[in-house]
Amino acid sequence: MTYDERLEYLLSRAAQAFAAKGFHSTSMRELSRVTGMSLAGMYYYVSGKDELLFRIQERCFARVLDEAQDAVRAGTDAVDRLRRFVHHHVTFFAEHMDEMKVLSHEAWSLSSERQAVIDALKRRHVALLERLLEEVRFAPHTALDSRVAAYALFGTMNWIYTWYDPSGPIAPEALAERFSNLFLHGVLPTPTSVPHGG
DSSP: OOHHHHHHHHHHHHHHHHHHHOSTTOOHHHHHHHHTOOHHHHHHHOSSHHHHHHHHHHHHHHHHHHHHHHHHHTOSSHHHHHHHHHHHHHHHHHSOHHHHHHHHHSTTOSOHHHHHHHHHHHHHHHHHHHHHHHHSOOOTTOOOOHHHHHHHHHHHHHTGGGTOOTTSSSOHHHHHHHHHHHHHHOSSOOGGGSOTTO
16 A cells, blocks of 8 residues: 555544544554554554544544535535535545544544644634525524524534434435435424414
8 A cells, every 4th residue: 555545544443443442542552453553553654642633633624624615616506505515514424434423522632732723624614614504595584693503503413423324224315415404494384384273
């Protein structure tokens, strides 16, 4: 494998180990066992476990942000761009459930300097979703708080690793569509659709 392929393999297997046992409970020796790499071999790529966690988070957030921007650019209107954002987010993390768990559970395990880098990527991702939400023309009576709405939507999508099975009866694409419909249209009928006396 090339250097980049070897590093990708190391980060992927480390994410699996951190997701299974937690960052603090996983030693470099255990990572050596699960990756099949020697300690010296791993230290060729990273300085230690802290950098491994940082590289996993940085790589994942950077990819999510870049690919989300590409998906949004292909949209035809505001609603379509929002749907594309949701579709990308859900399908990406359906393929990277271990990384999603690590991002959620180990968000505060980094040093302050490395945490600042990750926080900057997170802010750009949130800002992108906020802009998309502000572009959508919601009903006139709706007082949209784009920041609250953005975090509500992320809250819906980011915890799928706790219950969702990508190989189950609902495909990732179908789940993304259901999330979009739920967010855009809710679960209750509009007042005009309720029959009188009903």
